[in-house]
Amino acid sequence: VFKFGIGEIMNYIGKMVEIVFRNALKEDEIKGTILPSSTDKTYILKLKNGYNVGILKENIVIIKETQEKMETIETIKEKKVSQDINKPKVLIFSVGGTIASKIDYNTGGVSAQFSADDLLNLIPELKSLANIEAYSFSNLLSENITSKHWEEIAKAVYKKIKDGEYKGIIITHGTDTLHYTSGALSFLLNGTNIPIILVGAQRSSDRPSSDSTYNLLGAVKFILESKKGGVFVSLHSGNSDNEINIILGTRARKMHSSKRDAFKSINKGIVAKVIFDLRNIKNSKVEFFEAYNELNSEQKLTEPGKLNNKVYLLKFFPGQDPQIISYLKKEGYKIVIIEGTGLGHVADNFIDFIRKEKDIVFFMTVQTIYGRTNMGVYSTGIKLKDAGVIELKDMLSEVAFVKGQHVLGKTDKKAEIIDLMTKPLFFEMGNRTEE
Amino acid sequence: VFKFGIGEIMNYIGKMVEIVFRNALKEDEIKGTILPSSTDKTYILKLKNGYNVGILKENIVIIKETQEKMETIETIKEKKVSQDINKPKVLIFSVGGTIASKIDYNTGGVSAQFSADDLLNLIPELKSLANIEAYSFSNLLSENITSKHWEEIAKAVYKKIKDGEYKGIIITHGTDTLHYTSGALSFLLNGTNIPIILVGAQRSSDRPSSDSTYNLLGAVKFILESKKGGVFVSLHSGNSDNEINIILGTRARKMHSSKRDAFKSINKGIVAKVIFDLRNIKNSKVEFFEAYNELNSEQKLTEPGKLNNKVYLLKFFPGQDPQIISYLKKEGYKIVIIEGTGLGHVADNFIDFIRKEKDIVFFMTVQTIYGRTNMGVYSTGIKLKDAGVIELKDMLSEVAFVKGQHVLGKTDKKAEIIDLMTKPLFFEMGNRTEE
Numbered sequence: 063v064f065k066f067g068i069g070e071i072m073n074y075i076g077k078m079v080e081i082v083f084r085n086a087l088k089e090d091e092i093k094g095t096i097l098p099s100s101t102d103k104t105y106i107l108k109l110k111n112g113y114n115v116g117i118l119k120e121n122i123v124i125i126k127e128t129q130e131k132m133e134t135i136e137t138i139k140e141k142k143v144s145q146d147i148n149k150p151k152v153l154i155f156s157v158g159g160t161i162a163s164k165i166d167y168n169t170g171g172v173s174a175q176f177s178a179d180d181l182l183n184l185i186p187e188l189k190s191l192a193n194i195e196a197y198s199f200s201n202l203l204s205e206n207i208t209s210k211h212w213e214e215i216a217k218a219v220y221k222k223i224k225d226g227e228y229k230g231i232i233i234t235h236g237t238d239t240l241h242y243t244s245g246a247l248s249f250l251l252n253g254t255n256i257p258i259i260l261v262g263a264q265r266s267s268d269r270p271s272s273d274s275t276y277n278l279l280g281a282v283k284f285i286l287e288s289k290k291g292g293v294f295v296s297l298h299s300g301n302s303d304n305e306i307n308i309i310l311g312t313r314a315r316k317m318h319s320s321k322r323d324a325f326k327s328i329n330k331g332i333v334a335k336v337i338f339d340l341r342n343i344k345n346s347k348v349e350f351f352e353a354y355n356e357l358n359s360e361q362k363l364t365e366p367g368k369l370n371n372k373v374y375l376l377k378f379f380p381g382q383d384p385q386i387i388s389y390l391k392k393e394g395y396k397i398v399i400i401e402g403t404g405l406g407h408v409a410d411n412f413i414d415f416i417r418k419e420k421d422i423v424f425f426m427t428v429q430t431i432y433g434r435t436n437m438g439v440y441s442t443g444i445k446l447k448d449a450g451v452i453e454l455k456d457m458l459s460e461v462a463f464v465k466g467q468h469v470l471g472k473t474d475k476k477a478e479i480i481d482l483m484t485k486p487l488f489f490e491m492g493n494r495t496e497e
Numbered sequence: 498v499f500k501f502g503i504g505e506i507m508n509y510i511g512k513m514v515e516i517v518f519r520n521a522l523k524e525d526e527i528k529g530t531i532l533p534s535s536t537d538k539t540y541i542l543k544l545k546n547g548y549n550v551g552i553l554k555e556n557i558v559i560i561k562e563t564q565e566k567m568e569t570i571e572t573i574k575e576k577k578v579s580q581d582i583n584k585p586k587v588l589i590f591s592v593g594g595t596i597a598s599k600i601d602y603n604t605g606g607v608s609a610q611f612s613a614d615d616l617l618n619l620i621p622e623l624k625s626l627a628n629i630e631a632y633s634f635s636n637l638l639s640e641n642i643t644s645k646h647w648e649e650i651a652k653a654v655y656k657k658i659k660d661g662e663y664k665g666i667i668i669t670h671g672t673d674t675l676h677y678t679s680g681a682l683s684f685l686l687n688g689t690n691i692p693i694i695l696v697g698a699q700r701s702s703d704r705p706s707s708d709s710t711y712n713l714l715g716a717v718k719f720i721l722e723s724k725k726g727g728v729f730v731s732l733h734s735g736n737s738d739n740e741i742n743i744i745l746g747t748r749a750r751k752m753h754s755s756k757r758d759a760f761k762s763i764n765k766g767i768v769a770k771v772i773f774d775l776r777n778i779k780n781s782k783v784e785f786f787e788a789y790n791e792l793n794s795e796q797k798l799t800e801p802g803k804l805n806n807k808v809y810l811l812k813f814f815p816g817q818d819p820q821i822i823s824y825l826k827k828e829g830y831k832i833v834i835i836e837g838t839g840l841g842h843v844a845d846n847f848i849d850f851i852r853k854e855k856d857i858v859f860f861m862t863v864q865t866i867y868g869r870t871n872m873g874v875y876s877t878g879i880k881l882k883d884a885g886v887i888e889l890k891d892m893l894s895e896v897a898f899v900k901g902q903h904v905l906g907k908t909d910k911k912a913e914i915i916d917l918m919t920k921p922l923f924f925e926m927g928n929r930t931e932e
Contacts, residue, residue: 205842205877208816238839239815319840319868377812377836379898380674381643389824401812404673405754407640431866433754442640463814 081105082124083117092117093128143182145193150229152192152282153222154181157215157235157243158202185275187343191282192229197222204236204243204262209369209467212243216250216366223254223363230257230285232278232296237262237316237324240295244311245461246369248293248488249468253363255291257284260311262297264322273298273322279343280306280336287348290357292488294333298322304338310353312461312490315431328431329456330489333357356489370396370470375463377401377429378408387415391422396474397466397483399425400451401459406435407442417449423479424451425466427459452480457491465490516540517559518552527552528563578617580628585664587627587717588657589616592650592670592678593637620710622778626717627664632657639671639678639697644804644902647678651685651801658689658798665692665720667713667731672697672751672759675730679746680896681804683728683923684903688798690726692719695746697732699757708733708757714778715741715771722783725792727923729768733757739773745788747896747925750866763866764891765924768792791924805831805905810898812836812864813843822850826857831909832901832918834860835886836894841870842877852884858914859886860901862894887915892926900925 080093094107105125106116181188181196188194199218202211215233222231235243244260251258259281263274281296283306293311300323309327318324333353339345374395376386380403390398402408406426416424426435426446434456437443447453454462462483469482484491515528529542540552540560616623616631623629634653637646650668657666670678679695686693694716698709716731718741728746735758744762753759768788774780809830811821825833837843841861851859861870861881869891872878882888889897897918904917919926 203842203845203875203877205813205815205838206844208844210816236839238842242815316839316865317867319863319865319871321868324865324868371816375812375814375817377810378640379810379895380640380677381645381806382810383828385828393818393820403640404671404751407638407673409641409643410638428754430751430754430759432752433756433759436754440638442638460814 078128078130079107080124080126080128081107081117081122083121089123093130143179143186143189145182145189147193149189149191149193150286151227152194152285153228153231154194154196154278155215155219155222155231155233156196156198157200157207157211157233158204185278187275187279188282190344191279191286194282195228202236204238204240207236207239207243209246209371209464212246212250212464212467213366213369215243216247219247219251219258220363220366223251223256223258228256230259230281230288232281232285233258233260234278235260235262237264237297241314241316241325241458242460242464244293244295244314245458245490246464246468248311248461248490249465250366250369251293251363252487253291253361254293255359255361255363257288257291258293258311259284259308260293260295260314262325264297264320264324276303276306276338279338279346280308283336283346283348284308284334288334288354290354290359291361292333292357295325296336297325299332299335304340306336306338307332308334308336310489312488313458315458315460317431328458329434330492353489367468368471369464369467371467373397373399373463373466373470375399375401375459377459378403378412380409382409382412384409384412384415387412387419387422391419395422396470397423397425397479399427399454399459399462399466401429402426402435403429405433405439405443406437406446406451406453407440408446410442410445413445413449416446416451423476423483424449425462425483426451426453427457427462429459431458452484454483455491461490513563513565514542515559515561515563516542516552516557518556524558528565578614578621578624580617580624582628584624584626584628585721586662587629587720588663588666589629589631589713590650590654590657590666590668591631591633592635592642592646592668593639620713622710622714623717625779626714626721629717630663637671639673639675642671642674642678644681644806644899647681647685647899647902648801648804650678651682654682654686654693655798655801658686658691658693663691665694665716665723667716667720668693668695669713670695670697672699672732676749676751676760676893677895677899679728679730679749680893680925681899681903683746683896683925684900685801685804686728686798687922688726688796689728690794690796690798692723692726693728693746694719694743695728695730695749697730697760699732699755699759711738711741711773714773714781715743718771718781718783719743719769723769723789725789725794726796727768727792730760731771732760734767734770739775741771741773742767743769743771745924747923748893750893750895752866762788763893764869765927788924802903803906804899804902806902808832808834808898808901808905810834810836810894812894813838813847815844817844817847819844819847819850822847822854822857826854830857831905832858832860832914834862834889834894834897834901836864837861837870838864840868840874840878841872841881841886841888842875843881845877845880848880848884851881851886858911858918859884860897860918861886861888862892862897864894866893887919889918890926896925 078095240262261277261281295309295314299305299307313327313330314325315328316324317326331353335349337347372395435453437447437453513530675697696712696716730744730749734740734742748762748765749760750763751759752761766788770784772782807830870888872882872888
C-alpha cells in the first residue's frame with residue numbers, strides 16, 4: 063500500500079490497481095488498469111467495463127496493486143472506431159464541463175481535446191445508435207461563460223444546423239450555468255427544426271456513479287425519435303440510473319448542487335422521458351409528453367442576432383437599499399429583472415426609485431422559483447405596476463435575464479422591449495393558471 | 498342578479514347571498530350571510546360553517562340573493578367568547594399578513610385590529626385546544642419588513658417569553674419574507690425553551706380554500722405537545738387539507754408563489770407533522786421526526802442583541818460586472834453573501850476584486866437552493882477560497898443574509914465574524930454529506 067503522494071505514475075502503467083480517492087462529497091473506491099497519461103496530475107484507469115476514467119492525483123488517498131488480472135487488457139493506445147455511416151448523424155459540440163471528457167476537467171487542458179474516437183471509446187453504446195461526429199468548441203468552466211460566448215456558440219451551431227447533415231446537435235456544457243445557456247440558445251436559435259440538446263454531468267467521470275453516459279445516450283435517443291426541433295436540456299430524471307428527462311431550454315433550472323437529477327423543469331412539464339433498457343440500449347424507449355405536442359414542427363430559423371449585456375438580475379431582499387437602482391442607472395443598465403418576493407413584490411421604498419428611472423425598463427419575476435408573478439392582488443404589486451414594472455408571470459429569473467439580453471440586442475425602444483419581453487418565443491412564459 | 502358595482506352593502510345585510518368573485522388566480526364562488534362591515538370596500542360574509550370571510554368589493558363580479566336560509570343565523574355583532582382558563586396559554590402575536598385577519602389585508606387598516614375574541618369567532622376550534630391571548634404588534638406587508646422590525650419583534654417576543662405564562666407563541670406574518678424573519682428570530686431568540694412559531698397563509702381568508710385555519714391550529718397543536726423550544730414555521734405540507742409541517746426557522750424557504758404548501762424544509766428534514774382529524778380536532782396527532790430529537794431541551798435564552806444591516810446578498814449571474822464589489826465596498830457593506838453557481842462559484846474575473854476588498858468578509862452559498870457549497874472540488878472554488886471567500890455549506894442564502902446581520906451586530910472583527918458565521922446556532926448549517 064502506497065500512501066497518497068508516494069510513487070510515480072510510471073510505476074503503475076499496465077498494472078491493475080485499487081484506488082481510494084476523495085471526491086466532491088466522500089471517499090470512493092475504484093479498480094482498473096493504469097494507462098499512460100498526458101499529465102502527471104492525473105491517473106487514467108481503464109475499468110473492466112471498457113471505460114477510461116481519470117482521477118486527480120491530489121485526490122488519491124490510497125493506491126495499491128491487486129493480484130487480479132483484467133479479463134481483457136485492451137490496447138493502451140485508443141483504437142480507431144469504425145462507425146456505421148448509414149446511421150443518422152449526430153454532432154457533439156463541446157463547450158466544456160466534465161461531461162464527455164476523458165479526464166476530470168480541473169486537470170486543465172486535457173478534457174477538451176476529445177475526438178469522436180475518444181467519445182466512442184468512452185461510451186461504446188453511442189455507435190450502436192448513431193453516426194457520431196465531434197466538434198470541440200471550447201473548454202470553458204461554465205461559471206466563466208458570458209453573453210459573448212452565447213453569441214459565438216449560437217453562430218457556430220447555426221452553421222452546423224444549416225449544413226443540414228445532422229439529425230440533431232448535442233452541446234456538452236458545465237452544469238453551473240447550463241440553464242442560462244439553454245435559455246440564451248432557446249432565443250438565439252429559435253426556429254430550429256432539429257433538436258439542440260444541452261447535456262451536462264453532475265458527477266465527474268472519475269466516479270463510478272457518473273451520469274455522463276446516460277445523459278448523452280438519452281440526448282441521442284431523443285434526437286433519433288423526435289420529429290420536432292427546439293432547444294432542450296437532457297439530464298437524469300431521478301435517482302434511477304436509467305431515466306433521462308428532456309426539458310425545454312427555457313424551463314430548466316439547476317435545483318441541487320450535486321445530485322444527478324439536479325435539473326428540474328419549472329412551471330411546465332417535461333418534453334420527454336428516455337427510459338433505458340440497460341441490457342440492450344437499442345430497446346430503450348422515449349415517452350413523449352404534452353410539452354412535446356406543443357412544439358412547432360415547421361419553423362423558420364433565422365441567423366442568430368447579437369446580445370446586449372446591459373441587463374441586470376437583481377434579487378430583492380428585506381431592507382435592501384433602493385440606491386442600488388441609481389447605481390444600475392449610472393452603470394448604464396437598460397433592463398433590470400427584479401427577482402421579487404411572493405407574487406412579485408419589493409419594499410415600498412423601492413417604488414419611487416423605480417418610477418424615477420425612465421431609462422431603465424423594469425421586469426418582475428419571483429424568487430420562489432415555482433409559481434408566478436401576480437401583481438394585481440396586493441397593494442404593493444398594484445403600485446409597482448403603476449410605477450412601470452412589467453410582470454413576467456411564470457418566467458424564470460435566469461431566463462428573463464438572458465431574454466433581456468436578446469431583446470436589447472434587437473431594440474432599445476421601451477415599447478418594443480416590453481412587447482418582445484412579454485411575447486413568448488419558446489415556452490418561457492405561460493398563461494396557465496397554476497395553484 | 499346585480500352586477501358588480503351596483504347596489505350598496507346595506508341592501509344585503511342579514512341576507513343570504515351567492516357571490517362570484519375574482520381572486521389571485523381565477524373566479525370563485527361563495528355563499529353566506531352578509532354582516533355589517535367597518536368599511537364599504539369589503540363585504541363580510543358569515544359562512545355556514547360559522548367562519549366569517551371578507552371579500553374586496555372590487556373583486557366581486559356578481560352578487561345575488563338566494564332563497565336559502567342559514568340553519569342558524571348567528572348574532573350579527575360578534576359575541577364574547579368564553580375560554581377555559583385552565584387550558585395552556587398560547588399567545589398569538591400578529592405582525593401582519595393575511596393570516597388571522599378577518600378581512601383581506603389589502604383593504605387597509607382593518608386586518609390588524611383583531612382581538613382574541615375575533616380570532617376565536619373566526620376559528621372556534623382554537624378554544625377547544627388552548628387559552629388564546631392575542632397581541633397586535635403591527636400590520637406590516639412582509640415585503641416591507643427590515644432588520645429594525647426584526648429587532649423590535651424579537652424584543653417584544655423576548656418579553657413575552659420572559660413572562661413565563663405561555664406554553665408557546667405564534668407569530669402571524671405575511672408569507673413573502675416569512676423565511677427571512679424566521680431565520681432572524683432563530684438567531685435573536687436562540688435559546689428559547691418554548692416554541693415560537695411563525696404562521697402565514699398563502700390563500701387569503703376571502704377564499705374557501707384558505708389555509709389560515711389549519712396553519713394556526715397546527716401551530717397550536719405542536720405547541721401543546723412539544724417538550725422543546727426553538728423558532729419554527731408552520732404551514733401546509735401538501736395538497737391535503739389536514740397535514741401541517743413544522744419546519745426549523747433556519748430551514749424554511751418559500752418555494753412557490755401561491756400554493757398552500759409553498760414552504761419547504763431545505764437540506765434538512767421537518768421537525769414534526771400535525772395530522773388533523775377533521776371530525777374532532779382534539780384527536781389530531783403530532784408526529785415527531787429526527788430534527789425534533791436534535792433540539793436541545795434545556796437552553797439559556799439571552800436578551801436579543803442588535804442587528805447590523807451592512808450585509809449584502811449578491812446573486813451572481815453569468816457575465817456579471819465585478820465592479821459591483823467596488824460599489825458594495827463604497828457603500829460600506831461589511832459582509833457580502835455571494836449566491837454562487839454550482840458548488841459555490843463565480844466567474845474568474847470576480848476573484849481579484851474579492852481578494853482586494855479586505856474590509857468586506859465574503860461568504861458563499863449556492864443558488865441551486867438544494868445542496869451545498871463545496872469549494873474544494875473545482876479550480877474556481879479553490880481560487881475563491883484562496884482569495885478569502887468562506888463557504889457556508891448548506892446554509893440557505895436568505896438565512897446567511899440574516900445571520901450576517903446578527904453576527905455583525907456582535908462584532909466587526911473579521912476573525913470573529915468568520916468564526917460566528919461558520920458555527921451553527923440553530924441548525925442553519927450541517928456537515929451532513931448529502932447526494
